[in-house]
Amino acid sequence: MIAYPECLPEPQRDGYGFQPVSPMARSELQSGRARQRRRFTSVPTVASVTWLMDDGEAQLFEGWFEHILLSGSLWFQCPLKTPLGMDEHRARFVDIYEGPILVGESFWRFTAKLELFKRPIMDAEWIIEAPDYIAMADIFDIAMNQKWPKAEPAL
Template structure:
């Protein structure tokens, strides 16, 4: 798998934000009510980023974009901050990056929009563990123990 170059800095916090497409479809009914349904389970998620590179980093970034990821067509792994923390995500460029703009005497600013292959969200087990306040396996063991005690007390 292609990696984001370790020699390049991660995106700036300024303007860093996740955008998620709405997975619902709404259909107005004749009665005046609206019927909602899920259009797709895989919700496309993208993020807008700004990068601040020195001259050497800017040249490396443009070369990597051109030659390693085939003008942005290829998916690549990049460490990114999401609500799940700093993790490596599989992403690709939605369109050609913007820039470089000369930001300081020898600093260049680039902007880009990346699309995530998989939406950064808890798995069902992680969600249930967080909602229950304990890992799901521990909750299941405790529940099973309680049910066994109840069953033997009343039916055993």
């Protein structure tokens, strides 16, 4: 899998967000009711991203997009922050990016929509078996890292 270049910045927070593709199919009935069902289980998500890059980073980004991703048509591993935390996601560009737009004296803004191969959500086992651990993860983290006794070094 092609990797997002490590020397390029992560997306900016401004305008950053995700929009999952709807997995449902809905059929309107003559009675006024509707029949609704799940169409598919593998749901892609579209991420709106913005990068701010200096001159060198902008040159690398545009060359990487064109020559490595073949005009953005190939999938790549992209580091993105989701509600699950920071992780690598399989992504590809929906279309060519917008920009570069000059910001300040020598920074360039690029905006794009990325299609994530898989919707970034927690596995079903955690939701079914341990919902309290997820809902109270911050309390669990504090208890484990601040209150739990430290292990004694082995002799």
